[in-house]
Amino acid sequence: MSERPWKIPESVLVVIHTPALEVLLIRRADAEDFWQSVTGSKDAEEEPLALTAAREVAEETGIDCREGSALACNLCDWQLQNVYEIYPRWRARYAPGVIHNTEHLFGLCVPERMSPRLDPREHTAWRWLPYREAADACFSPSNAEAILLLPKFAQ
Template sequence: MSALRKPVSVLVVIYNEHNEFLLLQRADDKHFWQSVTGGVDPGETPITTAYRELKEETGIDAAALGITIHSHNKTNQYTIRPQWRHRYEPGVTINTEHVFSIQVPSGISVVLAEDEHTDFIWLNKTHACERVWSPSNRQEIELIGV
């Protein structure tokens, strides 16, 4: 059995110069579209996690490309979905999410982590906000470019 997670994660909103947002479809729920997310591993900082998760989930290696992931210096808290609570210590129901964003060139190659996501789509802000499942993810997309 793998170690239980800390209830600390990152959200990385990815967009391009045309204000199109990259959303990923979760493998475990075809109705759940999201930006890149992931748990902060022991010994990692949230920014390190953001770079790692971006590369793992999309194949986009921001460090190698010389593209900076920007911290919003903000956290959101949300209730962990019941089907995911077994990943945490008993009784843990709230996660703290550190918010980041990155602007990538349009046409950048996306290679999904097949065990986590089955599809991806680039959408304008309005359609991305309509499609994304998480209220905190929606809120952060809405704030980009404001």
């Protein structure tokens, strides 16, 4: 059995929202009180961030915004990033000595609330909330801050 490679400390955060600024939150399977937007790391150093974002959205929700899909033009790179300290409980996924991650922010506008298809190994529940309530429900301060930026980027 081959060893799984270390996670790359560069990731995306994708705020999925409706035109009415309702935000989709998903609950982590490994931390029942952790509600969040779609997040995920690059699979390879050279992977373009938009590809990472579209892949993670598809993997975590079943929503297709990959190139050529109907929603592809609705995936928007906000050209913002956060650098934060990786929570100690998840540091073992990264190479020894890696304690910071760079997170790139994206938004995905969907025409209306939709029911995501979750992988129960990763997420156990979902809900749509008005953006301010969604920000309050997030466990991650950087996720909450991104959601609060939504009115600026949804115009």
